[in-house]
Amino acid sequence: MQESFDIVSSSGSYAVRIGRGLLANVVDAHRDAIYLVDERLAHLLPEAAARRVLIEANESRKSLEAMPEVILKLRELGANRSTHIVSIGGGVLQDIATFAASVYMRGLSWTYMPTTLLGMADSCIGGKSSINVLGYKNLVGNFYPPVEVVIDIDFIRSLDAEQVIGGLNEAVKICYARGAQSFADYLAEGPAWPLPPETAQRLLTRSLITKKWFIEIDEFDRKERLLLNYGHTFGHALEAATQFGVSHGVAVGLGMLVAIDFAKRGARLTQTGASHAEALGRHVSAMTDIVVESGVRWPKVDLTAVLQKFDNDKKHNTEFYRVVVPVRDGELELVSIARNDDTRAALRASYEAVFSQLGIDTAVASNVA
Incomplete structure (x- = not known):
C-alpha cells in the first residue's frame, strides 16, 4: 500500500x-x-x-x-x-x-x-x-x-544501524520541532532498530507530513523552517572537525544533546521545559547507544577544532552566534548569543559533558583537521 x-x-x-x-x-x-x-x-x-x-x-x-x-x-x-x-x-x-x-x-x-x-x-x-x-x-x-x-x-534493507539511527534522529528532530504532541505521536510509532517496513512507512509518512507544514509556511528558510536546524549547528562542527568521521545523522543527534545541555546551563528552560527536552535527550541517547553497540567506534575529537568549526558556521553573524535551542517549556527557538569568552566557555562545557557521557575521547588527534 x-x-x-x-x-x-x-x-x-x-x-x-x-x-x-x-x-x-x-x-x-x-x-x-x-x-x-x-x-x-x-x-x-x-x-x-x-x-x-x-x-x-x-x-x-x-x-x-x-x-x-x-x-x-x-x-x-x-x-x-x-x-x-x-x-x-x-x-x-x-x-x-x-x-x-x-x-x-x-x-x-x-x-x-x-x-x-x-x-x-x-x-x-x-x-x-x-x-x-x-x-x-x-x-x-x-x-x-x-x-x-x-x-x-x-x-x-541495505542500511546498517548507524544509517538507520541517523535517519531516525532527523525524523525525531522534525517532530520535536513541531511541538509536544507531534513528538509524542512520533514516539508512539515505535522508532527502533531493526526497522520493519510497516513501521518505516508510518514513521516516514509522519515525519514528512510534519515537515510539509514547515516547508509550505516558510519555503525559503526565513522563520519557522529555521527551527529544523536544531542539532545541526552543533553537529556540523563535530562532523567537520573529525573530517566527517562522525556521520551526519549521528552528529545531528549529538548536536541535539549539546543544545539541550547548553540550554540548561543558560537557564533557558522552565521545569516543564527541562523535563520535555530531557525526554528527547533520553531518546536520542538510547538511539546513540544502539550505534555504539553495532560496533561503530568514535574518532578522537579535537575539541578546540570543533569549537573553531562552530565559530565559523555560516549561520552566525559578526556579533552573535545563532543557534536553535529548547527554551521556556521546551519549544525550540532560534536565539542570538553574544560571541564572547563566557559563551565559548559554556559551549565547550556542553560539548565536554555530552562527549564524556557517551565515552567520546577528546584528546587531540593528529589526523583531525
Whole structure:
C-alpha cells in the first residue's frame, strides 16, 4: 500500500510517494532520463536505465570543486533542455542533483529517489541543496525542488544501524520541532532498530507530513523552517572537525544533546521545559547507544577544532552566534548569543559533558583537521 501527498512550492506542486517496489516503476516512466546514481547502488538499476552517471557518494564529491565533473558528464551524455534527471542515492546525491539540475542549461526537470533513511525522512522534500566549499560544510546552495519524490522502502534493507539511527534522529528532530504532541505521536510509532517496513512507512509518512507544514509556511528558510536546524549547528562542527568521521545523522543527534545541555546551563528552560527536552535527550541517547553497540567506534575529537568549526558556521553573524535551542517549556527557538569568552566557555562545557557521557575521547588527534 502506497502513501502519497503533494508539497506546494513557489515553483509548483510536486508529489511524494512512499511504498515498496517503486524503483522499476520509476525506470519504466523515465527510460530516456539520465540517472545520477550512487555507484554502490548501480547493480540495482534495471538495464533500461542506460544513461548513467555513477557518483562516489561522500562529502568530497558534494563540493563546489567537484561539480564541473558532474556537469561535464551530463554534457557528454547529450543532456539538453528537455532532458529529465533521476537521482538515486542519499543526501549527497540529492545535493549534487539539486545543484546540477538547477544550473545545467538554466534548469532541468528531475525526480529524486532517496535511498538512505536520512534522505527519506527529511531532506528529500524542501528542494534545498547544500554544497561544501574548501572544507566548509554547506556553504553554498539553492532551492530547486524535483517534480516528484519517490520513496522505495525496500532500500532500507541495505542500511546498517548507524544509517538507520541517523535517519531516525532527523525524523525525531522534525517532530520535536513541531511541538509536544507531534513528538509524542512520533514516539508512539515505535522508532527502533531493526526497522520493519510497516513501521518505516508510518514513521516516514509522519515525519514528512510534519515537515510539509514547515516547508509550505516558510519555503525559503526565513522563520519557522529555521527551527529544523536544531542539532545541526552543533553537529556540523563535530562532523567537520573529525573530517566527517562522525556521520551526519549521528552528529545531528549529538548536536541535539549539546543544545539541550547548553540550554540548561543558560537557564533557558522552565521545569516543564527541562523535563520535555530531557525526554528527547533520553531518546536520542538510547538511539546513540544502539550505534555504539553495532560496533561503530568514535574518532578522537579535537575539541578546540570543533569549537573553531562552530565559530565559523555560516549561520552566525559578526556579533552573535545563532543557534536553535529548547527554551521556556521546551519549544525550540532560534536565539542570538553574544560571541564572547563566557559563551565559548559554556559551549565547550556542553560539548565536554555530552562527549564524556557517551565515552567520546577528546584528546587531540593528529589526523583531525
